[in-house]
Amino acid sequence: xxxxxxxxxxxxxxxxxxxxxxxxxxxxxxxxxxxxxxxxxxxxxxxxxxxxxxxxxxxxxxxxxxxxxxxxxxxxxxxxxxxxxxxxxxxxxxxxxxxxxxxxxxxxxxxxxxxxxxxxxxxxxxxxxxxxxxxxxxxxxxxxxxxxxxxxxxxxxxxxxxxxxxxxxxxxxxxxxxxxxxxxxxxxxxxxxxxxxxxxxxxxxxxxxxxxxxxxxxxxxxxxxxxxxxxxxxxxxxxxxxxxxxxxxxxxxxxxxxxxxxxxxxxxxxxxxxxxxxxxxxxxxxxxxxxxxxxxxxxxxxxxxxxxxxxxxxxxxxxxxxxxxxxxxxxxxxxxxxxxxxxxxxxxxxxxxxxxxxxxxxxxxxxxxxxxxxxxxxxxxxx
Numbered sequence: 001x002x003x004x005x006x007x008x009x010x011x012x013x014x015x016x017x018x019x020x021x022x023x024x025x026x027x028x029x030x031x032x033x034x035x036x037x038x039x040x041x042x043x044x045x046x047x048x049x050x051x052x053x054x055x056x057x058x059x060x061x062x063x064x065x066x067x068x069x070x071x072x073x074x075x076x077x078x079x080x081x082x083x084x085x086x087x088x089x090x091x092x093x094x095x096x097x098x099x100x101x102x103x104x105x106x107x108x109x110x111x112x113x114x115x116x117x118x119x120x121x122x123x124x125x126x127x128x129x130x131x132x133x134x135x136x137x138x139x140x141x142x143x144x145x146x147x148x149x150x151x152x153x154x155x156x157x158x159x160x161x162x163x164x165x166x167x168x169x170x171x172x173x174x175x176x177x178x179x180x181x182x183x184x185x186x187x188x189x190x191x192x193x194x195x196x197x198x199x200x201x202x203x204x205x206x207x208x209x210x211x212x213x214x215x216x217x218x219x220x221x222x223x224x225x226x227x228x229x230x231x232x233x234x235x236x237x238x239x240x241x242x243x244x245x246x247x248x249x250x251x252x253x254x255x256x257x258x259x260x261x262x263x264x265x266x267x268x269x270x271x272x273x274x275x276x277x278x279x280x281x282x283x284x285x286x287x288x289x290x291x292x293x294x295x296x297x298x299x300x301x302x303x304x305x306x307x308x309x310x311x312x313x314x315x316x317x318x319x320x321x322x323x324x325x326x327x328x329x330x331x332x333x334x335x336x337x338x339x340x341x342x343x344x345x346x347x348x349x350x351x352x353x354x355x356x357x358x359x360x361x362x363x364x365x366x367x368x369x370x371x372x373x374x375x376x377x378x379x380x381x382x383x
Contacts, residue, residue: 022046023045074135088139180195259333286304288330300322308361
């Protein structure tokens, strides 16, 4: 890990600095993750969003290299970018009188810079700027792998998830910037900053009254073992370490400790969960509902409650080979490579069992694919 002197958090003040941030977006999102990003200039190799002109860009250098960036737009609710107001539940905050809000988005981190502090430092700087602009609510949207991190910072999920330009699923989230109680509960690194500021207590009270479901929707990291296990058992209608092939052979507490590293998200019917060609590192356990795996218009497979999918990308961050679309309202438990890395560090025997189970699942699916191929070949030969 690098020394503190190698890291610098800066605000872009020149066109050249903004261009370097836009080029980082292109390297990470387009070249690295294979996403079909809006406003991507493939000739200039940068992502030049028109809303960049009115934003504050925060970036972090690692040994002189631009390693991470995020942008913040702060101001009256009505002045937020039209696309953000369309996708995020900003309209539901019009009950407040002329609120100043902020939008923190376009978070990108160079995966080649091996420093786990980058995102925390960058988001803390964004929080400082948002609160300096008197923002009472900070909006953002997260990929499946980002939700748990943002929840630990103090953000709450609010509103239906949506499909972005690249076909990926994103979840709207909001942070009441003065909710010190919730920050303390989740041990947010924003606490030390928040305690030094004057906050609008009425805005926090209004949020709690208006969105009780967001306030009450505890995420796995904040649940005790019994509450979390009860939730999974209820959704799966069976004991999770018996009903989910990924967890076979694990003891109750081991399975629970591993799954508490995960994230639970909901999606609506016809929502695309996984996009073909996208580079992801998430594995999905279907807690409720059903999904189809499709290659174009051809249905490759269907899965129901308790099934897992996305295991190949989970193991090696490979491009997705097909779309996965919810065929009814569904809930998903999501595991990432970061989940596995933490498990390998903290509970190596459990991680070894999970990887063993994954290998068995892959062998079974390979056998099914081979059997279908042989059967099809024999039918064609007979014809």
